[in-house]
Every structure is written in C-alpha cells, then in structure tokens.
Amino acid sequence: MPALIRIVATLFLGILIAVFPSGCMLAPPAADRAEVLAVVGGTLIDGAVAYPRPDTTIIMREGRVSWVGPDSAATIPPRAQVVSAHGRFVIPGMFDAHVHLASVQTPTGVVRQEIQKLLDAFLLSGVTSVLDCWATEEIFDLRRLIEEGSVEGPRLFVTGPGLTAPGAHGSGFGYATLEPTSPEEARGMVRALVLHRPDLIKIAIPSLSREIVRAITDEAHQARLRVGAHVLPGPQAAQAIEDGVDVLLHGFSGRFVPDPEAFRRWRIRGGLIVPTLVVEEPFTRLKDEPEFLTEPALVQVTDPRVLGRFRRRGPRISSDIFAKAAHDYQRVADNVIALHRRGVPIAGGSDAGNLAVFHGPALHREAELLVRAGLTPRQALRAVTRTAARVVGRQHEIGVLAVGWRADLVVLREDPTQDIRALSSVEAVVKDGQLVDLERLRRRVREPLVRRLTQPVFADFSQGEPTAHTGSRFVGIRETGAAPHSTVRIAVESSRLLLTGAVAEERGTFGGAEVHLAPFGLSAIDLDPTPAVRFRARGDGGIFRLELVTLDTERGVFGRAFKPGRDWKTFEIKLDRLRPIGVAGGVPRNLARSLSLRWVTAGGRRGPFRLELDDIQLVRRRR
Template sequence: MRQFIFAAAIAVLAAAPVRSASVITADRYLDVATGNYVEHPAIFVGDDGRITGIADARTVKWGSTVKHIDLSGETLVPGLIDMHVHLTSLAEIGGYRGLQYTDSFWTAIGVANAKKTLDAGFTTVRNVGSANFEDVALRQAIDGKWIEGPRIIAAAYAIGATGGHCDDNSLPPSLDRKQMSVVNGAEDARAKVRWLHKYGAKVIKICATGGVFSLGDSVGGQQLSLEEMKAIADEAHMLHLKVAAHAHGDEGIHDAILAGIDTIEHASLASDATIKLAVQHRTWFDMDIYNDDYILATGTANGTEQQSIDKEKMIGLKQRQTFQRAVRAGVPMLFGTDAGVYPHGQNARQFAKMVEWGMTPLQAIRAATSSAAEALAQTGDAGTIAVGRFGDMVAVKGDPLQDVRLLEHVDAVVKGGAQIERAAPSTAAIPAR
C-alpha cells in the first residue's frame, strides 16, 4: 500500500510540474536518445527557460497562469544546433567587395543573421571566428534580450599562423599589419588563448591548414605545428574551453587529433589512417558538406576570387567522399554548415546532404542535437527534450525520420519556453548545381 501511494505521488508530481511559466503541447516529440516518438506530450517550462516536467496532455491539467503554446498537428524536435557558423559574414558579399563596408557594418549584419538563424530553428550556434569580438557582442545582446537570436558559443578571433588562413593575405605589404589572430610559436599561442578567454571567448578556433577563401595558400597545407596546436589545446582545456580546428589537409588533421583538439572542421582530405585515428581518440568531425553546391553555383558573381572557386572544385567532392568514409568508420559526427559561406537561415539544407552521403535521418538529427550538446559539454542544457534542459524545440508537420527535409521549413520555434515570432520565410531560390 505504501509503495502504491508513493508511486501515485510521483505520478502526480510528474504530471503537474510546479513553477511552470508555459506548457507546450503537440502531437508528439522525438526522443533523440532512443529514436522513438513520445505521443501527446505536455512539456512544462519554468521561468528560467528550463523544462520542469513532461506529462500526457490528455490527462494533465494546468492553471490559467500557465501560458499554453498549442502546436496541435506538429512533431517536436529538440532545438537545432549548428556547430559552425559565421554570423557576421555574408555569402552575398565575397572577396574584395567586403572592403567597401565600414568595420561596424558586419556587427549590424550579425544582428539580422542571428534572427534568420533562430527563425530557421537553430536555437544554439557555435560561432567559430569573427573580428572585433563581434560574436561576443551578439551573445551579450541576445542574452540581455536586446535582440533576438540563438544561444551563441563565441570563439571571437580564430588563431592562425602568419600568412595562413586566419591571417589577411589580401593587401599589399605597404598596408600590412599583424592581425589580432596571428601567433608565431607555442608560447605566443598560449598567450592568445588566455587573451581570447579574457574577453569572452567560450570556445577556441584555430586554423591548422589552408582554406578555400584565403588567398595565396594551399587549401590542404599545414600551417600550425603540432607543438603550437598542443599548446593551444592544453591551455584551452585548462580553462575548460573546447578547441575547434579548421583543417582540410590530412597532415593538419592528423596533428590536430594528436594535439588533443576536440573538433575537426571541414576534414576534407582525411585519409583512412587519419579517420581511424579520429575513431581511436573520439575526435569529432564537423563537415560542411552542403555549401559546395552554393559556392560552385554562384561562382565569382558575389565577388569571390577565381582561385577560391578553383580550390572548392578541387576538394568539394573529395570532402563528401571523406564524410561517407568517416560515417562508415564510426567517427563521431557533428552538424556544422559554415553558414556565412552560404546564406544564413538555410542551415537545415545540409540535413538532406548528410543523408545522401551515408547517414540515416536519425543520425543527422542527432548530429545537430544530442551529439552537438555532447561536443559542447552542454548535455545538461541542450540537445534533448528532457527535464532540466532548455525549453528549446522546433515543430514540423510530418515525420522527419522519414523525410529529413521537413526540417528545412519548420512551422514553429520555441526558445526557453517562449514561441518565437518569426519573419515570413524567404521565397528566394537557391541556385542548383
């Protein structure tokens, strides 16, 4: 009898959470941990924006003081996480055209891009590189409720070598200046990590190899030494910060893994041996395999230099093939789009590409939810619809496990238990490759 009373009391508490500010109801939600749907949920969210309880909407009651967000006919998925964005960049302005705009223009653009990203269902992003601590400023403005946008894990400046991908190679020697992001040697690299942390960086980004949009370098050539990368990783980890490495070339990816870097961005030319090393070290790959379509379709029309287009032609298909091999080998994978290289707000277009190149829809969704939260060390905050997590979720009609492209057009976005008032979605077509 005592056991029955105790069980009944627990059921009542679970069905009627206290101190709830809002309740979200829908036809079902996706439990990303199991891959199963939970039918008829009533998800209660407290004043702090965290889920206080989940009950059966058919039997639970809530008072008139609880705001009801009725999403009947919808399937809920945890708020999406993009692990690689540049909110203060525009795909529509490339190459030297960017020099036509004043420095603060990019911060202003970041405000608009943050809203587009949130409206698209991405309630958390990792911003891996921006000048002048612009992403830190955006985070402060969003957290202070001055503007709307996703939760931002900001890297601020990305650390790189002189003349490398994180340096500015677009100007002549007469206009040369040492970029804030540049380091030379391990001790210089340690000091840069401390400086970035001092002014608000919550993740460290490095450029281990060359890149597509940097001028004059080899896209795969290694640019930071193993010693420099290990110094950065050790210093960041001591400060409880994760490290992301931009790395296209195999040697740079290999050394970044050995250095203890947490996530490899792009990972385009990783060999089978390096993929095996990533599995052994449980190093995350964060591969932007959609944007090749946009880059090659737009070409130089937005100002992008021809040498960058040539680099993309060289690695685009190889990157997708590497993605396929990495998935098959069991590398832990993340969802990262490099939005800013293609238009913000279209982040979810990558889901279908990930499925096309070897993932199941559930694996692709986990890459943007529970796996992303794990890589961010935020499993207690984001990535799942569960008690204690942020009340972040998106709603779609239909079954995203059958058609992952449903996530390209979400019907509603909830952040911290509040439904976002969204702008009308853009009808602009994306060029087909």
C-alpha cells in the same frame, strides 16, 4: 607579445536606452513573456528516446523544461500559454555549430548586413543555438546582451579571435587575429583569451607548427576548454588529433591515417567532426539547382538584396570552378561517411556567411547532405541538435526535450524522420521557454532595419576603453586577402584613442580602426540628419582617410582623405563630400542605411603609422 584587447566587463542596458530613442530596442517586449508555456498534442522526436512519442505535452517555465509526458497525464497550470501542435512534429531547437556573423559572401564580393537580420534568420529557421567561429572582441559583448534578453537571437556561443600563423588562413579576414610565432607566445594568447570565457578555442592548422598547436591545446585543456581546428587535407586532420585538437571544424579531402593510439585517445576525450558539407557545394548547386534561390524557406528569412546578387551573378561563375567543386565535394563526403562508420560523432554546422551558405536555411541543407552521404534522417537530426551541442560541451542541457533541459524546441509541419527536408517546415519556435513571434521577425528581415542616434558626441574615450557611447567597440582592421598583411594595435591613452601599426605595401594594403554606428552592427543608422563627422586628431604627418560603410548594394564604402600633423587639429568632414572607394562616381545615395565609420591609412603609404583620435561627434543639421 601582441595582447588581446581587454574586454569591457560590463555594458549596461542603460547605454542602449540613452543612445537610441524608445521603441528602437531589438528584443521582444517584456509584457509578451509567458511564465509557463505548454506545447500540446504533437509527436515528440529527439535524441533521448529511439521512437517518436505521439500526443505529447511539454511544459516549460523559467527557461527550462519542467514536464514531458502524454497529453492524457498532463496538468497544465491555469494561466499557462498553450500552443497546439496536434498533427505536427516537435523536435529540439536546432544548433548550428559553425557560423560567421561578421558578413555575407556573394558572387560580387562580401556584403555587410545588419547583424540582427542574421540572428532573426536563424530563429525563423528553428535554429535556437549557434557557434560563431572567429570574430572580433565585440562578439563577447553581443553574447552577453543576448543572454540578458536585451537583444533577440539564438543562444550564442563564441570562439572570439582565432589563432593562426602570421600571413596564414584567417589573417586575411580584414580584422585583427592572434598570430603566435612561438609556443610560449601561443600559451600567453590562450591565457588572455580564456579571461573572456570563450566557448571553444579555434585555430587554423594549415600553417601553425605542431609545437605551437600542442602548446595551444595543452593550455586550453588546462582551462577545461576544447579546441576546434580549421583543417582541409586529410593529413592535416590526422596531425590535428595527434596534437590534441578535439573538434575538426570541416570535412576534408585526401587520406586520413592518424596514429591508432592518438585516434583512440581522441575518441575517449569526445572527439568529433563538423563536416560543413554545405560549404563545399555552393558552386555546383548554383549551376545545377539555381531554383533553390526561390524556395520559400530561404526567401522568407534572407535579405532580398543579398538574394538579388546571386540571381544576377551566380550563373556566370566559371564552369571550371563548377567541375572542381563537384570533385572536391564528393571526396569530402566520402571521408565524412568513413569517419561515421568508425564511430566518430558527426555534428551539424553550416559555415554560414560563406558563398551561398545562408544563415538559417543552410543548416537544413547540411542535414540533407548528411543523409545523402549515408546517415539516416534520425542520425542527421541528432547531428543538428544534441551532437552539435557537444562541440561546446553542452550536450547535457541542449538538444533533448527532457525535464531540466533548456526549453528550446521547434514545431514542424512534416516528419523529419521520413524526409529530412521537413526541417524547413517550421511552424513555431520556442527559445528559453518563450514563443518566438515569427511574423514579426519575417517583417524585420524583409524591411530596412534602421535606427537613429540621439547623442551628438559619439566617442570621447573618457572611460579609458576603446568604445563609443553606443557600446560599440573600436576594432583593428586591415586589408583582406593574401599576405603580406599590415599590423594594427588599438589602445586608449590619456582618454584618447591611439592607433599604431605598420602598412605592409604601398598598394592595396592599409591599417586602421572601425566602429559600428549601432551596437555590434545590429542595425543600420540613419545619418541623413548628420551632414558631417567632426573629430580631433593628430598623427605622423601622413595621409589617412575617414570612411563610411553603408548598405549601398553596389558601392558600399565611401571616404575622404585628411592629413593630421603632430599637433592636435579639429577636422569636420562633410558626408556629401565623400566618394566611393574602389569604384567610380557618386556620393552616398542613402545615408539612412549607414553601418560603420573607419579611420584608415591612405595615400599609398608604407611602413609604420600613428594616429590619435578624440571627441568624435556626429554633427546634426540645425532645424
């Protein structure tokens, strides 16, 4: 049975400090933390009380709300940090219950981005909690670093790797997934995944058999975990809730006629839907409202190079695609409002990372589309706060500003109960009882986010884990797109990284491993002082390729082939000898914006492969 790679239990902050020079950490200075924070004078709007409460003070300490009440009755400690919200509106921090941090899709393909910029975009937009739905094992480590305060970002909830059928939705994302072929195998995969404390188990319904889905939901429920499903047609959604799925992670088209008793049980166990209407409309919006790409709420939080791709290429998308997208969107919206009328809770989620679904502002748009579909502004506000927290079972501590709840809030310039578009009028954000420095984050989003490594030895696997000295994890990768797909397995044996698997076809498919240069891809790395990558390797006699992934807008990936034999050999590949993969001409123009290294099969090979790696070094230029 394919095994989920074991997650490292601890990754000390000292690793980051040893690898990066001082001043390069991605968290706010500890000296800026306030013991007590008070937001005074604002009109409080949340899901706990049916009416707005003007002239309200909220006092927070140790990450929790400690007092809420009228300004006139407030006793603010002498040394508290005070934020004036007079004439403003205060809401709970927003929660995006469906995001993807791995990449950003544009009209010209997927763009790799510094993950820190995406985390910043959420906070700048007042989104203080997110649920990442489907990622590599690295996401568990990133969640912990955010919890510890080593990395700045919204509160991160995760599913980890999703479960799907071989060759089905999700298996073409380009990295390893869990692909059970029997109910017994599915149960084992869920048990392995549970060890890493996912906040939700995610499955792709379209191709998993009903027996496997039932095995997954039963095993997850025994572990007190909810199950969310990627579904599209209505009949699939009906089968999902009949088979034990708790959360529908998309809206859907087509008829939805579940068994009445199954629907009743679904409602009792807290069933809900995350419609992701915003992911249904990008094509029509690029055609009908291209000016949205210049809105300040989007421009201030989004990397300019990403927006540039949309402005240049978005309007060229086929008119046939526009027409079909408009039809599909309306069918999905009609089903969402029908479920709402039947009493099904609606949670806000954007599916950020997809085409024209921008991290942060997309949740504001989702709320706007929910209102267009038939919710009131107050219902839409609840959807993107407390109801979204229900997806991961945190509705009793997130989404309401009451004593004992998480101290996450947003100060808005305008009233969202009058116009839901006011959600984009963010003036201040508090997360975990700490005021977020929004101007610092705006600068970080607009400017290149680049760090330097200080250790020449990048990875030697001496700890018996598939990790670099930066803490970054080697993860299995393969081709994206439709089946058939290659297989990849990563292990560490005798302090050496072992890659094994099988390449599906001779053209367009590959298998291998990728590792971020900076932990979790939070920033780019300046490799300009590094003329070469040196490593020891032995293999099966076939051709492999070392690849460098950069932030180069048009080309991005560069590589050079090498051929390891059955005996160990040291390879030193000069970066100025790399060539673009998939496009013509040129060498890496800017090594100062490098993201990751890959070792992949090459040379048109097919079938089994084996590669061992050791002693990976970034050779530095002598001064």
